[in-house]
Amino acid sequence: MIKQYMLSIILLMLFVGLASHTASAAYSILNMNTTITLNSNTTAHVREVIDVYVSNDFYKQYENERLALNLSLSQWQSIIGSSLVEHIVNTKYGVYNFKFLPGPLSRYRNGYVAKLFMSYNVKNVTSYKNTAPRTFLYIFNNKVFNFKHAASGEVLSNYTTLTIILPKNAQIKDVYPASDLPAEAFSNGYTKIRSISWNKGEPLASFKLTFEITESLQNEVGKFFLAAYRYFGIFTYIILGAIILLFIFYTYLKASR
Numbered sequence: 001m002i003k004q005y006m007l008s009i010i011l012l013m014l015f016v017g018l019a020s021h022t023a024s025a026a027y028s029i030l031n032m033n034t035t036i037t038l039n040s041n042t043t044a045h046v047r048e049v050i051d052v053y054v055s056n057d058f059y060k061q062y063e064n065e066r067l068a069l070n071l072s073l074s075q076w077q078s079i080i081g082s083s084l085v086e087h088i089v090n091t092k093y094g095v096y097n098f099k100f101l102p103g104p105l106s107r108y109r110n111g112y113v114a115k116l117f118m119s120y121n122v123k124n125v126t127s128y129k130n131t132a133p134r135t136f137l138y139i140f141n142n143k144v145f146n147f148k149h150a151a152s153g154e155v156l157s158n159y160t161t162l163t164i165i166l167p168k169n170a171q172i173k174d175v176y177p178a179s180d181l182p183a184e185a186f187s188n189g190y191t192k193i194r195s196i197s198w199n200k201g202e203p204l205a206s207f208k209l210t211f212e213i214t215e216s217l218q219n220e221v222g223k224f225f226l227a228a229y230r231y232f233g234i235f236t237y238i239i240l241g242a243i244i245l246l247f248i249f250y251t252y253l254k255a256s257r
Contacts (some may be wrong), residue, residue: 005040011027020238026055027052027079029052029083029157030051030113031161032044032048032160033050034048034161035047035164035165036089038126038165040125040136042124042138043123043124043126045122046121047090047117047118048058048116048117051114052080052114053112054112055111056111061189062102062112065102066104072201075194076116085146086147086149087148089120090144091140091146093123093124093143094118094122095120095122097119098118098119098120100118101175104115105116105174123243124217126140127141127231128188136212136215137210137211138170138210138212138213140209140213142207142208144148145204148160151161152203152205153204155204155205156198156201156202156204158201159200160199161198162197162202162204163196163197164196164209166193167213170194170212170213171190172190172209173211174208175208176206176209179197179198180197180198181197183186215235243249
């Protein structure tokens with residue numbers, strides 16, 4: 001009786017081990033590129049491209065799931081595994097406009113590979129402070145990261161590349177760890193660099209990125225009149241017209257003296 005009981009346990013363990021091995025062999029992530037495009041209003045647009053390996057036995061299942069366009073992200077996670085979402089920017093910072101597109105399969109070694117595309121917007125990725133007239137210092141909020149967790153904190157997986165694209169006219173002031181690409185970025189002090197990347201294995205627990213944007217006088221004036229229009233509405237044009245007429249009248253009086 002005891003022998004039969006022990007045999008049943010061993011068979012059950014073998015079955016569970018075989019099932020988990022089959023599941024892991026069915027889908028596995030080969031490569032992932034995450035691109036975060038920062039906006040000057042503290043939001044960001046994120047685009048992720050994930051290369052997923054699909055074994056021969058699961059070709060049909062993937063195709064069926066792909067055609068079921070109403071599948072949620074959590075359902076895809078249950079199909080592919082938890083690694084599908086461990087890189088998505090933390091949802092508590094306000095993820096919106098989320099889109100997910102599983103691509104077609106193509107032959108890869110002894111199985112297939114498919115590209116999964118994700119895109120979404122995120123709030124509060126940066127914060128900023130006014131440090132001089134028309135000059136703003138932006139600070140990246142590294143708490144938005146949701147990558148793989150190691151003993152030291154978050155870290156890029158062995159198959160992941162992270163790229164951050166800065167707003168136009170931004171000048172990097174400080175970055176840690178030093179970016180892997182472009183190669184010349186560190187040596188030239190990140191001058192005129194808008195896009196920086198980190199490759200596999202980089203630690204993110206102490207990630208730091210600050211950059212500065214100096215607005216043109218034209219942008220500052222434009223913001224002023226936009227704010228005035230939001231407050232006064234159509235009367236903004238009347239006020240502006242009155243100011244112009246007063247200026248013309250004052251110039252005329254001054255010239256006639």
